[in-house]
Amino acid sequence: xxxxxxxxxxxxxxxxxxxxxxxxxxxxxxxxxxxxxxxxxxxxxxxxxxxxxxxxxxxxxxxxxxxxxxxxxxxxxxxxxxxxxxxxxxxxxxxxxxxxxxxxxxxxxxxxxxxxxxxxxxxxxxxxxxxxxxxxxxxxxxxxxxxxxxxxxxxxxxxxxxxxxxxxxxxxxxxxxxxxxxxxxxxxxxxxxxxxxxxxxxxxxxxxxxxxxxxxxxxxxxxxxxxxxxxxxxxxxxxxxxxxxxxxxxxxxxxxxxxxxxxxxxxxxxxxxxx
Amino acid sequence: xxxxxxxxxxxxxxxxxxxxxxxxxxxxxxxxxxxxxxxxxxxxxxxxxxxxxxxxxxxxxxxxxxxxxxxxxxxxxxxxxxxxxxxxxxxxxxxxxxxxxxxxxxxxxxxxxxxxxxxxxxxxxxxxxxxxxxxxxxxxxxxxxxxxxxxxxxxxxxxxxxxxxxxxxxxxxxxxxxxxxxxxxxxxxxxxxxxxxxxxxxxxxxxxxxxxxxxxxxxxxxxxxxxxxxxxxxxxxxxxxxxxxxxxxxxxxxxxxxxxxxxxxxxxxxxxxxxxxxxxxxxxxxxxxxxxxxxxxxxxxxxxxxxxxxxxxxxxxxxxxxxxxxxxxxxxxxxxxxxxxxxxxxxxxxxxxxxxxxxxxxxxxxxxxxxxxxxxxxxxxxxxxxxxxxxxxxxxxxxxxxxxxxxxxxxxxxxxxxxxxxxxxxxxxxxxxxxxxxxxxxxxxxxxxxxxxxxxxxxxxxxxxxxxxxxxxxxxxxxxxxxxxxxxxxxxxxxxxxxxxxxxxxxxxxxxxxxxxxxxxxxxxxxxxxxxxxxxxxx
Numbered sequence: 001x002x003x004x005x006x007x008x009x010x011x012x013x014x015x016x017x018x019x020x021x022x023x024x025x026x027x028x029x030x031x032x033x034x035x036x037x038x039x040x041x042x043x044x045x046x047x048x049x050x051x052x053x054x055x056x057x058x059x060x061x062x063x064x065x066x067x068x069x070x071x072x073x074x075x076x077x078x079x080x081x082x083x084x085x086x087x088x089x090x091x092x093x094x095x096x097x098x099x100x101x102x103x104x105x106x107x108x109x110x111x112x113x114x115x116x117x118x119x120x121x122x123x124x125x126x127x128x129x130x131x132x133x134x135x136x137x138x139x140x141x142x143x144x145x146x147x148x149x150x151x152x153x154x155x156x157x158x159x160x161x162x163x164x165x166x167x168x169x170x171x172x173x174x175x176x177x178x179x180x181x182x183x184x185x186x187x188x189x190x191x192x193x194x195x196x197x198x199x200x201x202x203x204x205x206x207x208x209x210x211x212x213x214x215x216x217x218x219x220x221x222x223x224x225x226x227x228x229x230x231x232x233x234x235x236x237x238x239x240x241x242x243x244x245x246x247x248x249x250x251x252x253x254x255x256x257x258x259x260x261x262x263x264x265x266x267x268x269x270x271x272x273x274x275x
Numbered sequence: 276x277x278x279x280x281x282x283x284x285x286x287x288x289x290x291x292x293x294x295x296x297x298x299x300x301x302x303x304x305x306x307x308x309x310x311x312x313x314x315x316x317x318x319x320x321x322x323x324x325x326x327x328x329x330x331x332x333x334x335x336x337x338x339x340x341x342x343x344x345x346x347x348x349x350x351x352x353x354x355x356x357x358x359x360x361x362x363x364x365x366x367x368x369x370x371x372x373x374x375x376x377x378x379x380x381x382x383x384x385x386x387x388x389x390x391x392x393x394x395x396x397x398x399x400x401x402x403x404x405x406x407x408x409x410x411x412x413x414x415x416x417x418x419x420x421x422x423x424x425x426x427x428x429x430x431x432x433x434x435x436x437x438x439x440x441x442x443x444x445x446x447x448x449x450x451x452x453x454x455x456x457x458x459x460x461x462x463x464x465x466x467x468x469x470x471x472x473x474x475x476x477x478x479x480x481x482x483x484x485x486x487x488x489x490x491x492x493x494x495x496x497x498x499x500x501x502x503x504x505x506x507x508x509x510x511x512x513x514x515x516x517x518x519x520x521x522x523x524x525x526x527x528x529x530x531x532x533x534x535x536x537x538x539x540x541x542x543x544x545x546x547x548x549x550x551x552x553x554x555x556x557x558x559x560x561x562x563x564x565x566x567x568x569x570x571x572x573x574x575x576x577x578x579x580x581x582x583x584x585x586x587x588x589x590x591x592x593x594x595x596x597x598x599x600x601x602x603x604x605x606x607x608x609x610x611x612x613x614x615x616x617x618x619x620x621x622x623x624x625x626x627x628x629x630x631x632x633x634x635x636x637x638x639x640x641x642x643x644x645x646x647x648x649x650x651x652x653x654x655x656x657x658x659x660x661x662x663x664x665x666x667x668x669x670x671x672x673x674x675x676x677x678x679x680x681x682x683x684x685x686x687x688x689x690x691x692x693x694x695x696x697x698x699x700x701x702x703x704x705x706x707x708x709x710x711x712x713x714x715x716x717x718x719x720x721x722x723x724x725x726x727x728x729x730x731x732x733x734x735x736x737x738x739x740x741x742x743x744x745x746x747x748x749x750x751x752x753x754x755x756x757x758x759x760x761x762x763x764x765x766x767x768x769x770x771x772x773x774x775x776x777x778x779x780x781x782x783x784x785x786x787x788x789x790x791x792x793x794x795x796x797x798x799x800x801x802x803x804x805x806x807x808x809x810x811x812x813x814x
Contacts, residue, residue, distance in 0.1 A: 166646055169610055170650055171652075172609075172610060173610065174664040175630075175633070175668070176663065184655070185652050
């Protein structure tokens with residue numbers, strides 16, 4: 001059996017997705033070097049077409065689209081990754097406790113989870129932002145609040161199946177405490193589905209963040225892809241690039257994350273991939 | 276020979292490139308005559324099941340495929356047969372019986388309908404005639420109340436009854452040959468004896484040939500006309516059952532036969548004053564409530580069991596699944612709370628303690644689990660797995676890890692094994708790791724719950740020898756849970772026979788073997804596969 005990394009990296013879909021995602025991450029990290037000026041600064045004539053003096057043209061106020069995309073990558077990725085991590089941490093904790101202790105604890109936690117799941121997630125996010133006021137931190141909070149329930153369900157199901165395995169009983173016989181059993185014996189064995197779900201969640205978070213920014217509920221004073229589409233939408237027929245370019249970037253980034261998530265899934269469950 | 280039903284000629288089955296060997300089966304030739312039972316014997320990984328699958332055209336393509344040789348059946352080569360014709364043969368002229376009857380049957384379909392389906396697909400019989408044939412088949416496999424059986428779902432039947440249904444399905448179309456892949460391995464000893472007897476009887480009545488795949492020479496002695504011994508995808512010995520069993524030629528065959536546990540009971544030593552473990556009037560009832568109705572189902576798993584285990588001795592609890600023997604083990608190590616009675620270890624009452632109160636006594640009592648693949652955490656290194664017990668008892672990590680390395684050499688592994696993960700080891704090696712883990716806290720009592728029933732017979736012997744050796748070296752006491760009287764006899768001085776939550780017979784192994792009192796004990800003794808042959812070996 002080949003190693004996990006070999007299986008993961010030799011997958012062509014992972015190579016394609018990884019290439020794009022790595023580029024986006026690189027651009028996000030070095031945004032200040034690649035586009036040193038403020039992306040909100042007016043640098044040219046409004047509506048100048050791509051391919052002229054500025055590679056990707058300017059928008060309705062004469063701001064550089066290229067600089068917007070570069071700085072937008074930073075905002076969008078940061079918010080998506082942070083909110084995913086928060087959702088993962090919270091969802092894992094709730095799911096692990098519910099699955100491990102069962103009974104009344106499980107009932108209470110899972111009914112609460114279901115309560116959150118029944119609210120349409122995007123509307124819920126809008127409501128949260130409306131209550132909390134738009135800011136980068138509140139975006140992270142809103143996105144993680146609407147995206148933890150699926151994580152909880154995945155973790156709980158895994159914990160339920162792992163906790164009945166004999167090595168957990170062996171740990172009980174050895175005298176290990178519940179908290180230690182949960183952390184050292186049970187949770188490490190739930191990692192594979194968690195990694196896959198988590199990676200796909202980043203893609204969802206990017207979409208939610210872009211949609212919120214599109215509606216004008218994004219982080220103020222920070223350029224993001226969704227905001228650019230929102231600002232350019234009324235000029236769709238006159239200046240196609242204002243909407244198309246950020247839209248394309250969102251599409252490619254979400255697609256590449258999905259490709260990588262699928263690749264992770266295939267590499268972590270090689271037997272399923274073979275069939 | 277012209278009356279060969281099936282002739283395998285130079286069969287080679289290729290494995291995918293990443294496997295640890297190139298061929299699952301290489302250049303195997305074997306013939307099965309009319310009305311003949313041929314047993315293919317080998318350990319797991321010997322390629323015996325792959326060979327059975329190749330005959331049925333059920334290899335997991337495209338990674339595993341037959342690359343050479345022929346399988347001749349009724350004048351046609353099964354390897355080159357198109358899928359459509361293969362499908363018509365399968366279940367028709369060639370039938371199969373699988374190891375696990377629960378997975379071989381559709382859980383959502385009544386068993387009568389499942390047999391009926393076979394007839395519907397392969398024959399032109401009208402419904403009424405098919406129904407009559409189904410009832411006839413059910414009667415053939417000696418299931419009681421055929422009308423009730425056909426309208427049952429698989430989960431309403433016992434393992435043995437399910438396997439009888441699978442056999443009835445296999446026989447439905449009067450096949451020329453049946454491929455049976457370890458059909459009795461998942462069953463209790465007594466059920467196994469009944470199924471083997473049934474197969475023999477039906478095979479004679481219907482004149483069918485059987486290719487019987489097994490790892491147990493006891494089963495071979497019970498059923499085979501001819502034997503083929505396989506190892507690493509090659510046949511190392513073939514011959515008539517009598518010849519191979521009484522006068523094996525190949526060294527490997529000799530080793531396999533030597534690994535069959537004998538029936539010579541161990542004798543016990545002189546009486547002692549205070550027993551190490553006393554169980555008094557133990558009772559345990561499982562209560563399950565079903566969903567919305569709120570109705571509860573009570574199953575009395577253990578009913579008033581008392582037993583004593585002397586220091587440095589061993590006691591076997593023998594019984595079929597559901598007899599309550601595992602429940603007793605789980606109660607003793609504190610995995611289950613008991614309902615009534617008491618458990619006293621070394622003068623201290625350990626029943627009724629909370630997990631925190633129980634912790635200090637964990638160093639005296641440890642457990643070896645049944646399934647070597649489920650009982651080791653796949654994400655922990657072997658060293659950490661073994662060291663966990665001592666670390667909880669307060670030994671510091673470095674010392675615990677050093678001791679773990681020593682223990683690994685003691686159980687016959689290399690000390691470097693401590694740095695590796697469980698999946699790198701075979702079943703037998705994993706069970707050694709499980710034993711090392713139990714030994715790590717230097718316990719006085721080890722409770723072993725079916726520690727060898729998931730292992731091949733030859734590996735079984737090595738693990739039993741190891742347990743025996745360690746017992747003497749450390750002065751351990753052993754409570755050994757098993758369904759196999761042969762294993763119990765080799766390991767334990769005393770045996771308690773359990774049936775339906777109660778001990779029906781309890782005494783020295785020698786007495787039980789020479790003079791069984793309870794009818795159930797006699798049934799168990801008679802059910803030992805290949806009993807006469809083992810007796811004839813003088814073991």
